[in-house]
Amino acid sequence: MIPISWYLILAAALFSIGLFGVLARKNAVAILLGVELMLNAVNINLVTFWRYNAPETVTGQVFAIIVFAVAAAEVAVGLALIISIYRNRNTIVADDLDMMKW
Amino acid sequence: MKILFLIFAAITLGSAFMVVTTKKMIHAAFWLITTLFGVAALYALLNAGFMAMVQIVVYVGAIAILFIFAIMLTRKEMLDSAAPLNKNWGIAALFSLLSFAGLYTLLRNWTGFSNEAPELAAGVDTITELGTALVTPDAYLLPFEVASVLLLAALIGAVYVANDAKNQQEAEK
Numbered sequence: 001m002i003p004i005s006w007y008l009i010l011a012a013a014l015f016s017i018g019l020f021g022v023l024a025r026k027n028a029v030a031i032l033l034g035v036e037l038m039l040n041a042v043n044i045n046l047v048t049f050w051r052y053n054a055p056e057t058v059t060g061q062v063f064a065i066i067v068f069a070v071a072a073a074e075v076a077v078g079l080a081l082i083i084s085i086y087r088n089r090n091t092i093v094a095d096d097l098d099m100m101k102w
Numbered sequence: 103m104k105i106l107f108l109i110f111a112a113i114t115l116g117s118a119f120m121v122v123t124t125k126k127m128i129h130a131a132f133w134l135i136t137t138l139f140g141v142a143a144l145y146a147l148l149n150a151g152f153m154a155m156v157q158i159v160v161y162v163g164a165i166a167i168l169f170i171f172a173i174m175l176t177r178k179e180m181l182d183s184a185a186p187l188n189k190n191w192g193i194a195a196l197f198s199l200l201s202f203a204g205l206y207t208l209l210r211n212w213t214g215f216s217n218e219a220p221e222l223a224a225g226v227d228t229i230t231e232l233g234t235a236l237v238t239p240d241a242y243l244l245p246f247e248v249a250s251v252l253l254l255a256a257l258i259g260a261v262y263v264a265n266d267a268k269n270q271q272e273a274e275k
Contacts, residue, residue, distance in 0.1 A: 002107050003216045007144070008209050010111045014118055016202035021122030023194030024187045029127060029172055033134055036165065037118050040141050043153075051148045052219050058228070058235045062242045064153060068160055069249040073256030075165050079172040080260035086176045087266055095188060 007048040015041035028085070028092040032078045039071045107147055114140030125186050127173045135166045149222060152229045 021034025043064045050060020117136035138161045145154040235241040
């Protein structure tokens with residue numbers, strides 16, 4: 001059987017890749033893609049801990065399902081904001097959106 | 103089991119890396135779909151079949167399609183030829199490596215780090231239990247309903263934010 005450490009290291013690596021995407025990408029949609037990777041890493045951790053520590057309960061899976069719903073809500077609002085910005089400013093490069101910079 | 107895990111882990115991490123580095127946004131979205139399928143396979147390996155299905159239906163079927171729509175709607179300034187990473191990407195890489203190292207050290211010092219999975223009790227139907235728990239008032243009915251209200255509010259808000267009211271009024275005149 002697979003030790004828990006493999007899943008945890010995989011989730012940590014996926015989270016770090018997502019963090020790199022959020023910090024380094026220019027395109028605002030790509031930043032949201034990075035956030036999705038990070039949320040997936042969190043969900044892998046939740047399901048892993050459910051399987052290894054409390055498989056007789058359903059708590060871990062319910063928690064992960066709520067995270068799914070929140071991720072869907074986050075993507076819907078985030079993409080709506082990006083489309084609105086694109087309409088008004090004609091760009092979605094995060095560096096160009098600096099009108100609130102003092 | 104270990105071989106399967108390593109294959110799916112390699113698919114997940116490799117395509118995740120492509121998501122954050124590939125130049126064309128539409129390709130990044132397709133790589134994201136590959137990553138999501140890899141994660142679904144990992145859920146299946148963890149005996150969470152329902153989670154694997156939800157991952158494919160919700161993430162691949164809804165969220166990834168939403169991303170592809172957004173990418174195509176904002177395509178004019180796509181800058182497919184320009185560099186996909188900003189000038190601080192070195193610092194970003196350093197930070198993400200540091201975060202991985204930090205997480206690894208934290209996990210390393212945890213006593214349960216090399217635990218094996220306990221055997222699942224025979225004859226227990228997890229999906230039935232999960233479904234019952236989500237609609238039982240003593241269990242998770244309230245969080246479940248709150249999540250659905252949150253989703254509804256977010257979608258109405260998204261429609262409102264993305265709606266181009268100014269141009270619509272002008273078109274009606």
